[in-house]
Amino acid sequence: MLLEIKDLHASIEGKEILKGINLSVNEGEIHAIMGPNGSGKSTLAQVLAGREEYKVTKGEVFFKGKNLLDLAPEDRAREGIFLAFQYPVEIPGVSNTNMLKTAVNEIRKYRGEEEYDAMEFLQMIKSKMKLVELEQALLSRAVNEGYSGGEKKRNEIFQMAVLEPKLAILDETDSGLDIDALRIVANGVNMLKSPDNATIVVTHYQRLLNYIVPDFVHVLYKGRIVKSGSKELALELEEKGYDFIKDDSGVLV
């Protein structure tokens, strides 16, 4: 098992957001996590990536058998977790290339691999750029600064392609994208899929799942997974809206 979440509780500023999450993800799987606004989807993504503002108050998370909650954010990334941010952060003065080169080499060093030299790195990222149809010019620009919404999301997928994670968590990567950008993003995710890695797609809309077909769909509501099923569950949600979950939840909670 790649990821195992057991009874995870987390809070921010004293307010409990996650109230007992259980989830198992195996290699080769794509899981979709859906749910209404404020249900805790992004919190779960951030907690897995190691955001310090959230306090884990109860529960365990194992990643490749290791206690994930013991690891600093950078070590989680080095172990193979990648978070595509819902709101990618602008970092003026730091070029995309420089950030990625530093990241790739820190990860390689952690894994006991030799660092890339400038040439090797350039060749590697050129091939990855094609995957998300990213323009060369974006590489030398400051990270996310002045990018359009679509460029920011594509840049996240591009970074994911470069860092080759074991587990990618896409936090509402589809929000605000037009259909062309959505296809590019989905295509990138599908191309990177392999029997060795897994993806958690956090989304508000079923639309993305037409392009990234999940093996499992989970519905998050008020900090708990209240329903799990196959991809058909997403269609049902689309049809009936989240209200049917809310009606149900009284029974489930």
Next chain:
Amino acid sequence: MMQTNEINKWYISIFDDFERNLNGESKSPIHQLRRKAIQDFSQLSFPTNKDEEWRFTNISPLLKHKFNPAINVSYVAKEEVDRFRFSGLKCSLMVFVNGFFSDELSNIRSIKDKITIKSISTAFKENNPQIQKHFDHYADSSAQIFTALSTAYIMDGAFIHVPENIIVEEPIHILFLSTSPNGKILSHPRNLIITEKNSQLLFIEHYAGLDNSIYFTNAVTEISVGENAVVHHTKIQEESKSSFHIARMETVQERNSCFTSNMISLGGEITRNDFNTRFNNTGGESELNGLFLIDDSQLFDAHTLIDHASPHCNSHELYRGILDGKSRGVFNGKVIVRKDAQKTNAFQENNNIILSNEALVDTKPQLEIFADDVKCSHGATVGQLDNEALFYLKSRGIGEEKSRDILIHAFASDVVRRIKIDKIKDHIENILTEKFNN
């Protein structure tokens, strides 16, 4: 108060000794200036926190020391100079040690076209007509105590004169080295830079400490930028952390001239920079940028004044501070737009990053606008490293320390990248990297 009086008396009392060491210069015009200046000095008192311009800068640690003017040039090995040179850059080099020009260490490349690059003491001796015309005209000795002290004890400095229509292709590197292992040395670098109509010049005013001794540098630089002339100025300060550095730059800009100044400083114990520029005529362009990085109990103060005395001039200012430990920073940016200075554009920005709980910065933009058709803006920020950005970098596998370095470096690079010459930028990058790694 006792302290200021006492130290005032000290600098007056050592003047006689200083005068005796000058050997036969006593009749020269420059010495008449010195004598007048020591008179002015005796009428002035050192500023305290009660003076508005020194409100946040307490100089009493400086006034605790009785400094002595350097008497002659100390020996410095050539290799010691090399680490302060811009590796691979073709330029003229003027080296001063404790304020004295060193012929052996300098390398003034043969330059055609009647450009004058020499020590100002030589220019005094030769009665250079430019001296009479410009020296002591822009930085008034009679009103400012540190300038009065500088003029009273003036020994040497750089003198550059660029005639009309001359483009000086190679930069001029003016390096002031200080070393004071056996005593508390005071030096008074005094620079005069004159560029005539349609000329162009790039020079670097570079202050460096050879050791961690206590010394006091009191520098005055006067710059005249002629009509349609372009002057690029870079000031680098990499001095002893126990040193005191008080500096004043006065720039006067003629019609359609362009002046840029980039300052990079690691501070000393106390550093105070006054950068003042004045548009004497229309169409001028001025850019003042600065970056300082301080820690421990260092104090750094940048005071800038841009005097829009003429219409149709543009000024841009960007000052950034990075403060750690218990250090203290001051930025005071004054912009005066005079009554007739219509169509003025003046933009000013000051951003500071505080890395510790105890560092402190006082930032004070001061706009005095008397014209009505102008565009002026200013902004000041004081903050910590952006936590969102820090988490973003860490989530990509970059360690905490390295992520912080990247963000600090990025913040600094907004100023550094304005320096036009790569080899100079490289040197600054090296200084910054070394600073971060410590």
